[in-house]
Amino acid sequence: MKEFAIIGGGIGGCATAALLNVQGHNVVLLEKEPYLGGCASTFSHRTHRYNTGATTISGCHEDGVVKALFDKVGVRPRLIPTDPGIVIIQGRKQIARYSEIEHFLSELQQAHPHPGHSEFWHLVQSICEAFYTMQMPYYSNASVLKKVISLFSFSPLLKKFWPYLHGNARAFIEEFYKDVTPEYRDFLDAQIMIVAQDSSEKVNFFTAALALGYTFKQTHYPLGGMGNVCDTLTSKLKDRRSSCEVNKVERRKDRYLLHTAKEIIEAENIIMGTSHYESKQWFEDKQITSYYKRYEKRNNHQSAFVLYLRLRSHKSFHHHYQLIAKEKLPYTLSKALFVSFSDPADTQMSADGHYSITASIHTDTRFWSALEPFAYKAQKKSLQELLKTWICDTLCIDFDDIVDAFSATPHTFGRYLNRTQLGGNALNTDNLLPFLPSNDTPIAGFYQVGDTAYAAQGWPGVVMGAMNLSRLLNDA
């Protein structure tokens, strides 16, 4: 019998499996797809490699949580620094998010002149610095008492950042600048959205500052594709199974029985690396199904439409762009499109000298589930063409140089990764900590990691959750 069975090889499942493995636990990692990584995986399509969703890795700087994970596990994924972290294009304006603040400020001053920028962005940077050097709090959901005690670990954070924790970021920004143009607001909102998964109106300024400031720390590009990071992270595992979907989980008195197509795996504990909103289907146990039901109202149905392109071009591009439009496109939730290019020197991703491009925009799962098959196909094609044209026009790419193009809707993500809601829990004021799930639960031997649990999405958020769980298990 296994001590821990981890279901789902996304960032959360991989990070947790790797941590428990180095601590000497008997672990099996089970992934449905033939490759690891989930939203942070890399797949092949007509012999070319594409990143599924995530393309940027942050938190790998000296005091970063992802670097701390790699150090604990003793692995070194192949990463190269990217600076600027993003280049933001808004009409004719182009602003590179350089990690060096004065360099970035000179770009910003040209695009959106304002005397308040230096003070504002130094405040953003100082909040980020203060956060990264703090002892990380922990969060438990095993019982009311444990939850209350764990919430005390947040007191230093509450004390330090109190002025930025109440009220919303939009009000704070407007009060700070006095005169914010709609264009500059869009510039800020687009960056807040990709990290916090909500707009400045719905997040506090502390969260907004962490989202706006992440590019002041070094961000990285994963050589060979994002999926390689999860492969390297779990390379020391003795039992790592891909193409191994768990179809049903039975709960017994002292163990769980995991049904796969080939066998039944027994484990003392299970760690779900799948989404809270789409995991109930594998259980009949009443306590577990009602646990999942409790969190259903947190599902914001937010998701992504992703366009994949293969481009034949000798031009040079930055690794990441954020294109900001004046209006939202139909069937999307945001004015901003995130576009990532493979590095030309990356022989795996840029095979045949062709760029691999992953471009994503926020959408709502319900837009797509409401469509009949014919309308769905037509809408998918239409949005794909709109985004392709937007990218080609903005980055001066010849349409004929696109040698392959295809896309994924929330429905596609559901088919491959068993999840349609993407991006996890927004870091907004509706999702305050005592109401959010943690990585432990009141159910014996039943745990949860990933971006729908503490501490939300992206490499840093999901890794913080995995570290939190490892700490809770060691303290138990």
Ligand SMILES: Cc1cc2nc3c(=O)[nH]c(=O)nc-3n(C[C@H](O)[C@H](O)[C@H](O)COP(=O)(O)OP(=O)(O)OC[C@H]3O[C@@H](n4cnc5c(N)ncnc54)[C@H](O)[C@@H]3O)c2cc1C
């Ligand atoms: C379009 C897009 C772009 C993004 N860009 C970035 C970025 O640039 N940088 C960043 O840091 N973050 C980014 N994110 C966020 C980040 O990718 C996610 O927050 C993170 O990858 C989620 O990890 P997770 O552990 O929650 O698992 P998931 O990625 O959801 O993985 C869950 C895994 O479980 C598997 N699974 C499901 N059901 C079963 C089953 N029954 N049996 C076995 N396995 C199962 C799935 O196949 C999947 O591999 C992006 C997300 C999206 C959608």
